[in-house]
Amino acid sequence: xxxxxxxxxxxxxxxxxxxxxxxxxxxxxxxxxxxxxxxxxxxxxxxxxxxxxxxxxxxxxxxxxxxxxxxxxxxxxxxxxxxxxxxxxxxxxxxxxxxxxxxxxxxxxxxxxxxxxxxxxxxxxxxxxxxxxxxxxxxxxxxxxxxxxxxxxxxxxxxxxxxxxxxxxxxxx
Amino acid sequence: xxxxxxxxxxxxxxxxxxxxxxxxxxxxxxxxxxxxxxxxxxxxxxxxxxxxxxxxxxxxxxxxxxxxxxxxxxxxxxxxxxxxxxxxxxxxxxxxxxxxxx
Numbered sequence: 662x663x664x665x666x667x668x669x670x671x672x673x674x675x676x677x678x679x680x681x682x683x684x685x686x687x688x689x690x691x692x693x694x695x696x697x698x699x700x701x702x703x704x705x706x707x708x709x710x711x712x713x714x715x716x717x718x719x720x721x722x723x724x725x726x727x728x729x730x731x732x733x734x735x736x737x738x739x740x741x742x743x744x745x746x747x748x749x750x751x752x753x754x755x756x757x758x759x760x761x762x763x764x765x766x767x768x769x770x771x772x773x774x775x776x777x778x779x780x781x782x783x784x785x786x787x788x789x790x791x792x793x794x795x796x797x798x799x800x801x802x803x804x805x806x807x808x809x810x811x812x813x814x815x816x817x818x819x820x821x822x823x824x825x826x827x828x829x830x831x832x833x834x
Numbered sequence: 835x836x837x838x839x840x841x842x843x844x845x846x847x848x849x850x851x852x853x854x855x856x857x858x859x860x861x862x863x864x865x866x867x868x869x870x871x872x873x874x875x876x877x878x879x880x881x882x883x884x885x886x887x888x889x890x891x892x893x894x895x896x897x898x899x900x901x902x903x904x905x906x907x908x909x910x911x912x913x914x915x916x917x918x919x920x921x922x923x924x925x926x927x928x929x930x931x932x933x934x935x936x
Contacts (some may be wrong), residue, residue, distance in 0.1 A: 668836050672844050679848055679871055683855030688863055695867050698848075702874045705841075709885040714898055718877075721902050726870065726909050733913040734863060737920045757857035765850040772842040779838060779886055788895070796892050805896050812903045819907035827914035 667708055675701035692730045699723045710787040841882035849875035860927045862916045866909060873905050 675698055682694035699722045706715035800806045852871030859865050877898045884894025916926060923930045 664836055668840065672840075675844065676847050676851070679851040682871065683851055683859065683864075683868060688861060691864055691867050695870060698871060698874065702878060705844075705878055706881055708836075709881055711881055711885065711895055711898075714881060714895060717899060717902055721906050722870075722874075726906055729909055729913050730863065730867065733917060737863070737917060737926055754858055757854050760857060761850040761854035764853065765846055768846045768850075769843055772846065773839055777838050777887060779835075788892070793892070793895075796896070803891070803893075808896070808900055812900055816903065816907050819911050823911050823914040826911070827917050 664708060667704070671701045671704045671708065674698075675705075688734055689731075692727060692734060695730070696723055696727045699727065710785070712787045713790060713793050838882055838886040841878060841886070845875040845878040845882070847875075848872075848878070860929060862919065862926050862928060863913075865928070866912050866916070870905065870909065873901060877901055 678694045678697035678701065682691050682698060685691055685694065699718065703715045703718040703723070706712075706718055796804050797809055798804075798806050849872055852868045852875060855868030855871065856865055859868060880894040880898045880901070884891065884897075888894070919931060920926045
């Protein structure tokens with residue numbers, strides 16, 4: 662019962678904030694509503710007993726990615742974005758809304774018509790941290806050291822790539 | 835216990851709100867924020883399927899974890915590109931970037 666109430670609260674927060682995020686014309690408000698959506702999704706993970714995942718979501722998304730966005734908005738938008746009212750064409754709004762609605766109906770119908778067999782034996786306890794750690798850096802079957810290492814290299818490449826792309830180019834003499 | 839269909843409907847809603855934002859917004863940062871919404875919808879699906887349908891495996895959970903990592907890297911590089919585009923074109927809407935237009 663408590664789980665259901667929490668799920669409803671999280672669902673309302675997520676959907677409402679997402680709607681406000683894509684409809685508000687001010688970019689700074691969109692970033693703030695994105696933060697609320699990310700917190701709601703972290704709550705969903707906690708509800709599913711994936712506490713590690715919820716903590717990672719809050720630390721990386723809410724703590725890191727949103728800060729990057731706010732930083733970029735402040736950096737880019739001194740003249741163009743702050744207090745900008747974005748004009749969206751009515752026809753494009755119409756087309757986007759229709760496409761999204763059609764997709765939503767089709768996907769929801771498919772998901773609801775498919776019979777999923779719930780595994781009723783799920784214990785209502787969180788996934789233990791030592792199990793996650795062993796699976797994350799183990800090299801056996803169903804263990805994930807290869808994607809872990811790949812992510813490390815990938816992040817390094819992205820840091821270098823971001824620095825190279827964003828640095829100021831020197832003026833040619 | 836919450837039926838798994840509730841999670842699916844929630845993530846489908848979030849996904850198509852993100853699609854709507856991606857189609858309608860013309861600002862590069864706003865489009866990037868919409869992409870983040872879409873990625874979060876996918877993450878909810880992975881976690882819910884893993885936990886409620888196959889609780890003895892951990893594939894969906896690690897998929898979600900790696901998607902979170904890749905999304906952080908992706909947004910960092912995208913922000914770098916957007917800042918560069920802004921320096922070049924003095925604007926950050928997609929209409930201003932017409933170099934590759936045939």
